[in-house]
Amino acid sequence: MAILGRSNFNKLITAYLEKFPSNSYTLRNLGDWLGLFITDHPEFTGTKTELCRQMWSFEWAQVLAFDEPGKPALSVDDLMGSDAKKLRLGIQPYITLLHLHWPLDDFTIALKQNALRGQASNAVDSPSQAASRRQIPPPAKYEIFVAMHRLDNELYYKRLDRNAFVLLQHLQNGKTLAGAVAATIRDGDDAGDWTSQIQSWFTAWTEMGWFCKRD
Numbered sequence: 001m002a003i004l005g006r007s008n009f010n011k012l013i014t015a016y017l018e019k020f021p022s023n024s025y026t027l028r029n030l031g032d033w034l035g036l037f038i039t040d041h042p043e044f045t046g047t048k049t050e051l052c053r054q055m056w057s058f059e060w061a062q063v064l065a066f067d068e069p070g071k072p073a074l075s076v077d078d079l080m081g082s083d084a085k086k087l088r089l090g091i092q093p094y095i096t097l098l099h100l101h102w103p104l105d106d107f108t109i110a111l112k113q114n115a116l117r118g119q120a121s122n123a124v125d126s127p128s129q130a131a132s133r134r135q136i137p138p139p140a141k142y143e144i145f146v147a148m149h150r151l152d153n154e155l156y157y158k159r160l161d162r163n164a165f166v167l168l169q170h171l172q173n174g175k176t177l178a179g180a181v182a183a184t185i186r187d188g189d190d191a192g193d194w195t196s197q198i199q200s201w202f203t204a205w206t207e208m209g210w211f212c213k214r215d
Contacts, residue, residue, distance in 0.1 A: 002111055003048055003055060003138050012044040012052075028067060031060060051102055051138060058104045058157075061096035061148035065155050068094035073209030076202070084178040090214035091172045096148040097165060105146055105157045107139045151208055163188040164201050174214075 001009040020033045035056040042049040070092055079087070091097075114136055145165035147158045160168070166188050170180035185194055205211060 002107075002136055003052055004045065008044065012038070012041075015041065015044060028063065031056070031063070035060065048138070054100050054102060055104055057096075057098060058100065058108070058146075058148075061098060062155060062157075064096055065094050065148045065150045070094055070209070071212035074206065074211040074213065076206050079202075079206070079211075082177075084181070085176055087177045088174060088214045089171050089177060090212040091168065092149070092210055092212055094150055095210060097160075097168055097172065098146045098148060099165065100144050100146060101141055102139045103142050103144050104139065105144070105159065107136070108157075110136050147210075149208065149210065161189075163197070167198070167201070168205075 003009075004012065016034055016037050019037065020030075022030050024030075035053050038045055038049060038053045038056060045052045071090065073092070074089070079089075145160040145162055147160055147165075147168070149156055149158060163184055167180055167184040170183050171177070175183065181194075181198060
């Protein structure tokens with residue numbers, strides 16, 4: 001709604017619900033097809049179609065991070081002594097890796113802070129004050145990489161640099177640890193000391209419980 005405005009957003013959601021009505025006792029999956037619907041029906045979103053589709057992917061990733069089950073996490077000790085040429089790591093099913101062309105993490109935080117400011121005040125705003133508080137402009141285009149995840153039952157969106165994102169994608173897609181590292185070094189940006197950088201990433205990721213056994 002913050003991107004399209006209330007009227008256009010209501011038109012989009014009404015059309016979507018007519019095509020994909022709820023068929024479950026829970027509303028959890030109601031927005032499952034909204035990204036595809038936005039892509040197939042740009043008449044509702046106009047020049048903001050891709051921004052809206054990525055906003056849906058960002059918000060849907062939050063649903064998955066909150067609801068999807070977790071698996072027993074692998075620690076650094078679990079990985080010690082493993083053959084990197086054979087080891088295939090699983091990524092927790094509640095984690096979504098997002099390549100976005102707008103900083104939707106910052107945009108979401110700004111929207112929440114704006115809403116909280118409105119709720120915290122008992123004063124009656126003037127029309128100009130109310131309009132100013134409600135209107136957060138859509139973000140300017142800026143490429144970011146984000147991992148949507150949870151930790152201690154709290155939802156987080158963690159920014160990644162491109163190399164870290166590429167490495168996690170390779171692991172998620174089933175490459176061995178050695179294969180994923182080699183492909184990241186080959187296709188990634190120059191990271192200087194790759195060994196130190198990769199060790200730092202793996203220490204942080206294992207501490208957050210991101211790795212699990214692969215099915």
